[in-house]
Amino acid sequence: MTDPKNNPNKQRRSFFWQRKPILMPESAKLVNPVEGSPRKAHPWYRPTLLKAAVVVLAVLAILPKTANGQFGIDTAAILAALSKMQSLMNTFIATPLRTINQYEQSVAKYEQEVMYPLAAINQAKSSVMQFENQFNQVSGMFRVNVSSATLPQSQNLESLLLSRNAANVPVLAGQFQNVYGVVMAQNAASPQTRTMTDMTDAQAQDAMKRAIEIDALSDAELNEANQMGQQISEAAPGSAPILEAEADVWLVRANAYTQAALAELMRTRGIDLENQSAITKLATADNTTNNGLINGALTNR
Template sequence: MTDLKKNLTKRPKPFFSGRREHLTPEAAKRASSFEETILQHSWYRPTLLKALVVAFGLLIILPQRASGQFGIDTAAIIAALQKMQSLMSTYMAAPLKTINQSEQSIASYEQKVMYPLTAINQAKSAVMQFESQFTNLNNMFHVNVSSATLPQSQSFETTLLSRNANNVPAISSQYQSVYGVVMAQNTASPQVRTMTDMTDTQAQDAMKRALQIDNLAESELTEATQMGQQIKQAAPGSAPIIEAEADVWVVRANAYTQEALAELMRTRGVDLANQSGIAKLATSDSTNHNGVVTGTLTNR
């Protein structure tokens, strides 16, 4: 029997196509004889081969089960997460719950006792009423009180009531235009000229200081109005800050008041000094007159 595996004239049958190749009559005769021999001896081999190939292809095509997390077991991960959750619930959740309860108690105490909403609204309403009253007082503070009728005195009065400290340098010239200058040297005694100069000086100083204090009072009223507006819109926690700023302005106002009082005392001191000087001059004049009278009577 001829070995089929060593037969060089055989031609394999195409696997995926039923189309036969065009063969010569002699080759076709040999192929027909070969196929008959195959069918007689191994009819089952092509069918088995096809089944194996199809099965192998299905194994390649069908999806395989994959393991996530780089092959780590999911059950182990879930167990670790559960353990972590248990530890957090034991050692973190309980203290955080206690802290939360404490904060809620403090917040409730502040809202109901320290900063009750009703009291805050009442305070805001009172501030608005006070601001309305302060506005009326401010309008009264700016009422026109000018009374001079002559041109020079009207100009001087306007400067004194301007509430503008920048007008201080103009007071001296306007004062001299209204009250005049110190007498000439040969028209009065040196004592009278000195007293007159000191009186004019103190009068001008007091007027200048009064103008400065008016300007300061205007600034304080403006600042007080701004603070009132801030207090109406301020939160309860910011009230101490505004209160501290108001205390600073109170200290400044006291300083300005002390300065005005000192100027008033200087003016009063000059007035008393003038009265004392007048008495001294009168005494000196009386002494001189007595001497003149005595001398006249003696010469007779």
């Protein structure tokens, strides 16, 4: 009987993971079991318990005992650098910022106590409110009825002149003719007299229309002034320059309206003077004609 330890057909299992049965070749089945066969040599790389232990010991011997983090930089060096950076920031950043903060606080205190004191602002607001109340009382004087005409036609014209509504300007010509009449007929007066009368009537109507427009503009300016006064009494100190600029714009507009009214007044005065001059010229022409007629009559006698 063959010794089991020296049996060449014995299946050998791997030590770690691969455990595949070793199949006997077909030639081995034909061999007589009585006859012995030589034992095969195993390769050197076949895993065994001893080889595995040797490999583990070698790896443990090669591995380092200690390791430094942060790519080999020591933690103490990092902390020292951070401390140095903090010191530099406190020296070159925190100190200037602290100085700037103190300067801003002093400027704000100066503005609050000297430039824009709260007591003075409240006093100015109360003064504005008093001025607005007084102005509202004075503005009522502009609404006093000054109508004086007694006849129907003249009353209609006067109501248009005092209406303070620019929409009534186109209607004024008809009411003007109802009161002052139209230019005389062609054969009723000389051409010079008719022309002078037509120009006088035209300038009179222009002045009346301009008066209505200026009254309407004055109402608009007064309303805007009231709104500005209300805004000033409620506005913050920082918005005062904006309101002042808007008031300056309205002041320029008011000056322009005043200039337009002055120009109309000058035109009316010019027409009046020219009428007096034209009357003198017509009188001179009539005297010359009369003198010629008298001289002719005396000569013919």
